[in-house]
Amino acid sequence: MLVGDEFNAVVTGVTQDPAYFERTRQSVKAMVDDLPLFLGVRRRLFLYPTPVGWHGTRRNLVTTWHAPGYPDELTRLIVHPALPRKSLSADELHQILCTEICDSAADVEQVWTDERVTTQFGMSFRVSSTSISNTNVRLAIGEDYSYVYALWIEGEDIHHVGALKATLDGVIPIDGRHTPSLMDHWAT
Secondary structure, eight states, X not given: OXXXXXXXXXXXXXXXXXXXHHHHHHHHHHHHHTOOOOTTOOOBOOBOOOOTTOEEEEETTEEEEEOTTTTTSOOEEEXXXXXXXXXXXXXXXXXXXXXXXXXXXXXXXXXXXXXXXXOTTSOEEEEEEEEETTEEEEEEEEEOSSEEEEEEEEESSGGGHHHXXXXXXXXXOTTSOOOOOTTGGXXX
């Protein structure tokens, strides 16, 4: 029986050989201990401009925007809720999403190219690009003082990349402050 929200995972370890019981138990425990379900973490929706002409659907707190021409045009923009920085760093979230996007840890080792984008509100996003089985992907991870933000666009034809850029540029930080800087202590 599962009790709680929709966020769950089932991990099963099976062995018939008693010599492997303890090893199997330890392996399952290690997998469960490392699952990134974010239970108890207050994820937050944030404001951003919706892509013009795109159709959005939301499941839980993740919004998926389908490009004009859907279902013939399969490009989509996925916007995750912001996570508190104290629960996860931008680099950790990047690694988790790279693994999710690539469907297996082995694919994460493929070539990702990175660039930095600074928005009109002073937020800095790391935009990573790759191609997986004829699908182009651009993953954007940004942060402000309190939260980490994640958005990505994927599709065979990446001509809709302007939608990602426009959406990133309009992301409004939840706490209303700009991205932390080494010089911020001089501003007070």
